[in-house]
Amino acid sequence: MQTVPSTALEAPPRRCFFHSFVPVKGKVQPYTDCLECRSRCKSIFSDLTDEEMNVLCAHKGENIYRKGQTIFYEGTRPTGLYILRKGKVKVFKKGLWGREQIVRLAKEGDLLTYRALGSVSHYVVSAEAIEDSVVCFIDMEDYRKVLKGSHGLALRVIQILAQAFDRAENAIRDLSQKSVRQRLAETLLQLRRQYDVDEDGAIAVRMTREDLANVVGTAVETVVRFLSEFKGKKMIAVRGQKISILDEERLQRTAFPDGTRLPEGCSSE
């Protein structure tokens, strides 16, 4: 259905942008040791044995995607799992007339392909780097092999999926019942929690107004108008794509007029 432009896999970065990827004779040193990674990151695969990790990573890939590059396409055959190792990625679905709806924003350590944890005939979302990113790829066959053998992994996958499902259903409720003003306020709070702030106190992610609109589910102009409203009320400060939250309390009240709060992330197990 969709064609996969060759750009996705070329990715010969003009220069290396992560210190851990030292160019060796013009080639980037691509593979991090998975075992080492496992112990560092708290990921789905943290609990696996060395043996299982070796199977899982037998055909592991690790690719660099520059800002704007697509990592995989909705509708194509799922060849494996993608995990974001470094950078920021938007995960979206194409809707009416090709308009995109961003269903989640991934941060380091996040899985990009939840649906593919169960068997599925095609990717149900697309993923694109919104910053230069490093993405690990785990072959589907390897995953299945390990999953089949590891009860611990299966239990872990259940937790991950149940949480993701919960977040999705909360989004359904919010999209259905909240105004754009409320949803934008909530999105800003979420973004700050997810990506934290940089040295200037601004939310540490650069998104276009269009991406923001595609998260909130509205038009670009409407996002601009409400951002400008928030700015006027001194709730936020805006400098280009950098947004700082000045009056969290007020933003909170805008997003949750009934006094509820931003739901927990993954800690609510």
Add this chain to the structure above:
Amino acid sequence: MQTVPSTALEAPPRRCFFHSFVPVKGKVQPYTDCLECRSRCKSIFSDLTDEEMNVLCAHKGENIYRKGQTIFYEGTRPTGLYILRKGKVKVFKKGLWGREQIVRLAKEGDLLTYRALGSVSHYVVSAEAIEDSVVCFIDMEDYRKVLKGSHGLALRVIQILAQAFDRAENAIRDLSQKSVRQRLAETLLQLRRQYDVDEDGAIAVRMTREDLANVVGTAVETVVRFLSEFKGKKMIAVRGQKISILDEERLQRTAFPDGTRLPEGCSSE
């Protein structure tokens, strides 16, 4: 947070409404043999051994809920899994100002508590019978025990959750991008697929306009207006709460103006 009215568990049906529940001296014969049920129904638990089924059903309950009765409440401690054995149930979340958003409609054999398949501190949805229903209850401890021991079950749960997650993300996209007219048309098609038609050719479920509004995510009056529009265009026929689809083709085009189709149910594994 929420209190549980005593109505939920009383449920002394004035008379027995399923032939399989023969009243014995004023008491309903409550328990169906789970082993027998397993072989008949294609449920999550189809593949378990007899032994595992016995553990799972050690504290099984089977309750009758009359139309309008609540089965469990969002925000309360999860004591187990609920499976709809007979009847129809709406599963919803309370949103702003207590307005309810129906996140799914369950039919016979459906699990009501997806999130509780992973560990969780409280039910994240409520469930209420929209028809007289029989609901099986599986104790959480028993489920955990069996899940811990059965890799096959874990794999099955992963499939179930991944599918549920997929449906939820599709709903996000639709809520965000489609108009109420489109969503209502799509809902009607879904309802017919899910519940089939009765002898008159009408969708075999009776829902109030309010419930319909809470599925679509709109106001009651808006549902009424669009139903009346569809009726005027001879796309549907309406007799009280019974709705028949007359012109599926046209309804299809209303729901999916871009030529996409209603996504598969569970068959798309």
Add this chain to the structure above:
DNA sequence: CGACTGGTTGAGTGGTCTCAAGTCCTGTGG
């Protein structure tokens, strides 16, 4: 009968979208 629930219709409002014009920013090439 009155009370109540569910449904329907109308009028008015307002939130959000679309279209159009124009500005700001950034990278590129001369």
Add this chain to the structure above:
DNA sequence: CCACAGGACTTGAGACCACTCAACCAGTCG
């Protein structure tokens, strides 16, 4: 260095979709 092109952003005007409020109807139950 500047000019320029293109993309991102902003603002305004107008239209329209959907919501709210209010009135009213039909059926049911006590």
